[in-house]
Amino acid sequence: MFITRLVALLSLVFLAVAERSLVVYDSVKIDLAEPPIELKRVVETFKSLGHEILLRGYQDSDLLMFVSGYAIFDNIVFLPTSSKKINRKEQLNKQNLVDIAKTANLVFVGDSNYNYPDVIREFLNEAGIYPSPKGYKLIDHFEASDKVKLTKDNIGCARILSTIDTEYDGQSAILSNNENLVPILTASKTSFSSNDNINPVDNENSWGFGQQSHLAVSLQALSGTRITWVGSIELLKQELLLWAIGQRNALKLQFVQHHKADEPQNLDSTLYRIKDQVVYTIGVSELVDGQWKPFVVENDEETLQLSFKMLDPYQRLNLQPLGEASSVEGSKVLDTYVYSVNFTIPDQHGMFTFELDYKRPGLTYLLEKQVVAIRHLANDEYKRSWDITNAWFYVVSAVLVVIAWFFFVVNFLYVSKVDVGKKDQ
């Protein structure tokens, strides 16, 4: 026990650079000497990425995910298991899974012939994924065979899966209305899930109908990790697995800057004035083949937007692409794409937030908030009246009144003298 911990800790230190991945499998049914082709494929994928990979059975006594309160794996794949039993409940429990999901990508694989350990089913339900029970499988009587043919029409998110062409034999899941859930594969309109292929379906022997059922779904966590569930291990091909463990369509905000348009040297000021011209710039990278590459927005739907908010957005602006750049100063590697917007701060003082909230299905989220104070014009910053052409008429009027008044006073004195003279006469 102590030695395993020590080993885990040491390996944590030595392999801090390489990602660590764990595959939890059914040690009762699967003999690692002759692994099934699907397991081989998963292991190969991890190895090709240079990950350090560990295989553990659900019942293994050295199943270790947490050391001193820290999750020690970056990716964990849970393969189907014929037995619900878990020996090390202090390692594999729901609370631990929730904690692990904050820093690690989790992949859950279903199988229509197997049930899930209670921990895993509870965790999936908490994420809003409700897989069908043991024995239920996806059925479509419009199909020629027992299996259901999956085509392009089943793809729910084209960013994750570009093509699919397979005969599906597996589970389905219905989803909660969690807005962070991304359907990857959706069942066809004529399909349903049942454990009874012959009798008419009713509430007792059915799980989901038509496009209510999903065959692969992912929860994009706010922390940037992914929780993916697939209804059959056939679906866990390279494209999907790479996405699920965050190797594809992962975004990174390299830098965020804002400054007054005429003072580029004064970066990220916390104080601006109403009607200032401000430039907001960000650099976004995308993970491609293990390296950060510039992330280029390809269509209007993907456009990055800046909100300038004080409770409500006063401005909501599309960021304009500027070009590729390097995220590290002095480096010549162009690894990020720069987006920028130049706008006028509204005529409203108060505490405002530069908010970048980028959530697109299939991409990791970008969330960035910077609070700045917007002050009003100082007393001596208003224009003088003589600078405003409109005011010239009023200024001239006021001057005219004084001149006329002066002549009036002089004349008045003079006239009164004449008056007195008349009286004297």
Add this chain to the structure above:
Amino acid sequence: MAKPKTSKPSTKTLGELRSAATTTYTNYVKSLTPRTKLIDTFLAFLVTLGALQFVYVLLIGNFPFNAFLGGFISCVGQFVLTVNLRLQYNEQNFSLFKSTPERSFGDFIFASLILHFIVYHFIN
């Protein structure tokens, strides 16, 4: 002829109105001293200038609102002060006021200076 007796009442009223206006005007001209004449000319000038500014603000918009207020108030304020001066210089009103006309003329100059000082500050 009986006809003039049945002339329309409206024509009659108009004629009366005209004669009343003429009488008022003649009386006014008669009562004019050179001083009051000068005061009235000044007042007419102030009214014209104020009206012009009002038309201007309606046409152009009230953007430098402080400037409009300054220009307009200088006209109105000067008008009020001058009317006060005229009241106090009217011989019929001498009994109403405790001050002498010379004193009221001094007051008028002092008040006008303060008015214009404030207006120039306000117009910025």
